Amino acid sequence: MDAQNTSAITVDNLVKHYKGATAVDGISFRLNPGSITGLLGGNGAGKTTTIAMIMGLVTPTSGSVSVLGAQMPKARYRVLHRMNFESPYVDMPMRLTVRQNLSVFAQLYAVPAIGERIANLADELELTEFLDRPTGKLSAGQKTRVSLAKALLNRPEVLLLDEPTASLDPDTADWVRSRLERYRIEHKATVLLASHNMTEVERLCDRVIIMKKGRIEDDDTPERLLSRYGRETLEEVFLDVARGRREQGSVLGEAVP
Amino acid sequence: MTGSDASLEFSINRVAAMVRRYWYLLRSSWPRILDLIYWPAVQMLMWGFLQLYVSQNSSFFAQAGGVFIGAVLLWDILFRGQLGFSISFLEEMYARNLGNLMMSPLRPVEFVAALMIMSLVRLLIGMIPVSLLAIAFFGFNLWSFGFALAAFFANLILTSWAIGIFVAGLLLRNGLGAESMAWTIMFLFLPLTCVYYPVEVLPHWLQYFAWALPPTYVFEGMRALLIDHVFRADLMLQAFAFNGLLFALAAFAFLKLLSSARVQGSLLQGGE
Numbered sequence: 001m002d003a004q005n006t007s008a009i010t011v012d013n014l015v016k017h018y019k020g021a022t023a024v025d026g027i028s029f030r031l032n033p034g035s036i037t038g039l040l041g042g043n044g045a046g047k048t049t050t051i052a053m054i055m056g057l058v059t060p061t062s063g064s065v066s067v068l069g070a071q072m073p074k075a076r077y078r079v080l081h082r083m084n085f086e087s088p089y090v091d092m093p094m095r096l097t098v099r100q101n102l103s104v105f106a107q108l109y110a111v112p113a114i115g116e117r118i119a120n121l122a123d124e125l126e127l128t129e130f131l132d133r134p135t136g137k138l139s140a141g142q143k144t145r146v147s148l149a150k151a152l153l154n155r156p157e158v159l160l161l162d163e164p165t166a167s168l169d170p171d172t173a174d175w176v177r178s179r180l181e182r183y184r185i186e187h188k189a190t191v192l193l194a195s196h197n198m199t200e201v202e203r204l205c206d207r208v209i210i211m212k213k214g215r216i217e218d219d220d221t222p223e224r225l226l227s228r229y230g231r232e233t234l235e236e237v238f239l240d241v242a243r244g245r246r247e248q249g250s251v252l253g254e255a256v257p
Numbered sequence: 258m259t260g261s262d263a264s265l266e267f268s269i270n271r272v273a274a275m276v277r278r279y280w281y282l283l284r285s286s287w288p289r290i291l292d293l294i295y296w297p298a299v300q301m302l303m304w305g306f307l308q309l310y311v312s313q314n315s316s317f318f319a320q321a322g323g324v325f326i327g328a329v330l331l332w333d334i335l336f337r338g339q340l341g342f343s344i345s346f347l348e349e350m351y352a353r354n355l356g357n358l359m360m361s362p363l364r365p366v367e368f369v370a371a372l373m374i375m376s377l378v379r380l381l382i383g384m385i386p387v388s389l390l391a392i393a394f395f396g397f398n399l400w401s402f403g404f405a406l407a408a409f410f411a412n413l414i415l416t417s418w419a420i421g422i423f424v425a426g427l428l429l430r431n432g433l434g435a436e437s438m439a440w441t442i443m444f445l446f447l448p449l450t451c452v453y454y455p456v457e458v459l460p461h462w463l464q465y466f467a468w469a470l471p472p473t474y475v476f477e478g479m480r481a482l483l484i485d486h487v488f489r490a491d492l493m494l495q496a497f498a499f500n501g502l503l504f505a506l507a508a509f510a511f512l513k514l515l516s517s518a519r520v521q522g523s524l525l526q527g528g529e
Contacts, residue, residue, distance in 0.1 A: 090356035123279040
């Protein structure tokens with residue numbers, strides 16, 4: 001069995017050009033089933049475009065993406081019911097109540113025993129008291145929990161998260177991370193997480209891919225990255241990469257202050 | 258059959274989920290429901306009184322009772338059918354929900370089917386009360402057309418859906434920058450499909466364009482029914498043939514525009 005068949009997500013020499021600008025420039029990686037990987041990078045690094053191509057929302061200029069063995073976007077309908085996502089670029093309809101929204105998406109994903117599933121998720125994500133409120137009347141933290149509930153409705157094997165804790169207060173963000181961690185462990189899901197939050201990535205991820213200007217600048221476990229760059233935190237590593245400073249001991253590297 | 262294979266099939270359940278989503282939205286807002294009735298009622302009253310005035314001063318219009326009011330009611334089926342389709346689609350863009358739907362197992366054909374059903378629902382909510390008002394105010398009974406009304410309705414709604422599908426493609430590809438097309442595109446049909454006058458009124462060269470549009474056959478058919486008291490089945494069959502062609506072209510354009518939206522990355526943005 002080859003590596004592509006055993007990987008949950010395979011990205012191979014992926015390129016995306018938008019009207020002369022290069023958003024993603026020949027990246028390749030494979031994510032093992034049950035792994036959680038952080039996709040780091042500054043604004044415009046190509047993280048969202050990469051995730052959009054993995055979801056099948058954007059067609060690559062060249063290269064290929066395969067999710068659970070299906071080529072994206074061509075064969076996306078073979079696997080979309082086994083995936084889900086959360087992103088700050090989308091919202092849940094505001095006038096519908098939380099229960100209405102979740103039940104509509106549950107039906108779209110052919111979730112069995114919809115009422116029971118919504119009740120369980122609401123309980124787990126502390127949404128029970130908000131179920132019959134219009135989604136637009138909720139606070140940012142509550143809306144994020146609703147989006148997370150939608151993302152977990154179909155018990156996805158592959159979960160794509162684009163800045164899942166952006167604009168949340170530290171307490172709510174920490175709470176969301178705990179739930180994601182628990183879900184990943186309980187369901188052995190493969191999670192790809194794009195984030196600017198280094199604490200989040202350090203806490204959750206067993207692998208970190210750092211992107212810059214559409215390319216992969218580094219790809220390793222958090223521990224090895226810290227060791228190679230001689231840094232205490234991933235934030236310092238990220239700044240080293242963002243500012244073009246090489247890892248400690250690199251012959252070509254610049255002096256690290 | 259495996260789960261994967263089943264996921265490739267057209268699903269009535271997913272269509273029902275989307276219809277439920279739009280129904281929840283519609284019933285959550287009384288201004289949305291009022292809007293479905295308000296403008297068709299105003300139009301019908303205005304054309305009805307104009308017809309009353311003209312028929313009192315012209316023996317032709319006195320005999321051809323209801324041509325204006327019939328025309329405005331049929332025009333509303335065409336216009337409101339497309340608007341109902343396009344507004345439901347626009348609601349997804351306003352709500353920034355398109356990404357959620359495009360990432361879900363919902364297939365484009367199921368999405369379109371749900372929009373068609375909602376177009377019908379919105380049309381019936383608006384047109385049934387207005388058609389009853391036409392009986393009350395002017396003694397004009399649209400329902401007395403019987404089978405002819407069914408043929409007129411089927412042809413007009415097919416055209417409105419074809420245009421709605423094309424506009425949805427434009428919105429997917431160009432975002433809300435194409436929103437004005439959703440509101441105005443049907444007005445191009447108003448002069449060309451000869452809603453209020455016979456095709457012979459148009460310059461000869463323009464008549465070729467008029468006869469290429471399915472609603473022209475419907476409005477000519479309506480005048481034949483009201484003035485000559487004959488149902489022109491030949492006109493309806495021609496309208497169905499042109500609708501088949503229009504529908505195929507709209508579906509092709511929609512798929513091309515959707516594919517282009519995936520290339521341009523517009524599905525995630527959907528803004529201006």
